[in-house]
Amino acid sequence: MKTNLIEIAKQFQLEGNVTEVSALGEGFINDTFIIKTGEGTPNYILQRKNKKIFSPIPAMMENIQKVCLHIKAKVGAAGGDPMREAMTVTPANDGKLYFLDEEDEYWAVCQFIDDTIAYDAAETPELAYAGGKGIGKFQSLVSDLKEPLANILPGFHDIRYRFKQWDEVLAKDPVGRKADVSEEISWIESRREEMLDFWKLVENGTIPTRISHNDTKINNILFDKKGDVLCVIDLDTVLNSTVLNDFGDAMRFYTNTGLEDDTNLDNVSMDIKIFKAFAKGYIEEAKSFLTEKEVEYLAFSAKYITYEQVLRFLMDYIDGDNYYKTKSPDHNLIRTRAQYKLLRSMEEQFDAMNDAVKGYYA
Numbered sequence: 047m048k049t050n051l052i053e054i055a056k057q058f059q060l061e062g063n064v065t066e067v068s069a070l071g072e073g074f075i076n077d078t079f080i081i082k083t084g085e086g087t088p089n090y091i092l093q094r095k096n097k098k099i100f101s102p103i104p105a106m107m108e109n110i111q112k113v114c115l116h117i118k119a120k121v122g123a124a125g126g127d128p129m130r131e132a133m134t135v136t137p138a139n140d141g142k143l144y145f146l147d148e149e150d151e152y153w154a155v156c157q158f159i160d161d162t163i164a165y166d167a168a169e170t171p172e173l174a175y176a177g178g179k180g181i182g183k184f185q186s187l188v189s190d191l192k193e194p195l196a197n198i199l200p201g202f203h204d205i206r207y208r209f210k211q212w213d214e215v216l217a218k219d220p221v222g223r224k225a226d227v228s229e230e231i232s233w234i235e236s237r238r239e240e241m242l243d244f245w246k247l248v249e250n251g252t253i254p255t256r257i258s259h260n261d262t263k264i265n266n267i268l269f270d271k272k273g274d275v276l277c278v279i280d281l282d283t284v285l286n287s288t289v290l291n292d293f294g295d296a297m298r299f300y301t302n303t304g305l306e307d308d309t310n311l312d313n314v315s316m317d318i319k320i321f322k323a324f325a326k327g328y329i330e331e332a333k334s335f336l337t338e339k340e341v342e343y344l345a346f347s348a349k350y351i352t353y354e355q356v357l358r359f360l361m362d363y364i365d366g367d368n369y370y371k372t373k374s375p376d377h378n379l380i381r382t383r384a385q386y387k388l389l390r391s392m393e394e395q396f397d398a399m400n401d402a403v404k405g406y407y408a
């Protein structure tokens with residue numbers, strides 16, 4: 047049965063009348079649409095949430111709502127505009143934060159914030175600096191939200207958990223792809239201990255657990271027309287974890303001179319100018335709450351998350367492409383190779399990355 051998107055939209059407490067629902071963006075995980083209502087009433091973002099990945103969805107929506115309400119209260123108290131500087135979840139007609147359709151699919155809506163810009167790439171150091179400030183500010187706004195969030199994505203950036211999945215997938219080799227990727231597999235194995243050593247510091251509390259966003263691509267930040275950060279969106283992955291994940295994932299995304307799935311590896315490298323600009327903005331905002339240990343591992347976190355992404359793409363390839371949406375049979379392998387090239391470039395420039403962080407923190 048073809049889903050009637052207009053009918054789904056009508057299940058939510060929208061202002062105005064739904065005039066159109068159309069696809070938006072190219073997320074790998076959820077399906078996203080924009081709901082248009084007439085003149086003078088807001089537009090909305092509608093998402094079919096991926097229940098295979100986020101589980102349970104109702105708990106995920108509670109997490110998102112907790113974070114949104116906390117940020118709204120603080121923005122309001124500081125004289126800002128809570129409708130523009132925070133996301134607004136729109137409940138369903140029955141008051142729930144989601145709608146469950148007849149096919150057992152979960153839908154959720156939030157308000158679309160007008161007159162904003164989302165960028166697909168951090169093209170200039172100025173933009174990277176603003177993005178760094180945006181993520182630092184987001185973390186700082188939620189740093190006093192003490193209520194724990196539900197763990198709807200167990201082991202998300204936990205490399206011990208990823209190795210467990212990895213070992214299982216490799217042992218099964220369900221579609222017989224393993225033999226052809228032995229070189230790629232060696233990239234993962236040769237760094238296993240280094241990555242686990244870092245994660246042990248999170249496990250034993252040397253690096254604290256806080257609220258983190260966990261998906262800090264630049265297009266998850268809305269800027270206003272002046273180029274200032276308004277708010278951070280796509281809160282599906284807000285979790286209690288290390289905030290280093292956010293720094294690392296942002297650097298994996300922002301600093302890449304090529305595409306995440308670039309077929310021309312010559313395009314891919316880490317742009318140290320972008321790294322420095324983001325780190326400067328981030329540290330300016332996050333300095334107030336970061337511990338020295340966290341600062342010590344900021345540059346490392348970029349390698350950690352990029353490595354994890356190499357592992358996740360390669361693991362999905364070997365598993366037969368069950369997790370990420372793909373556009374060709376070797377899409378996950380192309381992504382693996384491109385992200386590995388980025389990791390190598392970070393490894394080569396690691397001293398300069400560390401020096402930059404030290405300089406801004408001093």
Ligand code: GN1
Binds near residue numbers: 073074076
């Ligand atoms: C997924 O769907 P999207 O682009 O928001 C993934 C991230 C990956 C990213 C790779 C829940 O995010 O962890 O880094 O793809 N999200 C989840 O581009 O797995």
Ligand code: MG
Binds near residue numbers: 073280282
């Ligand atoms: Mg996302």
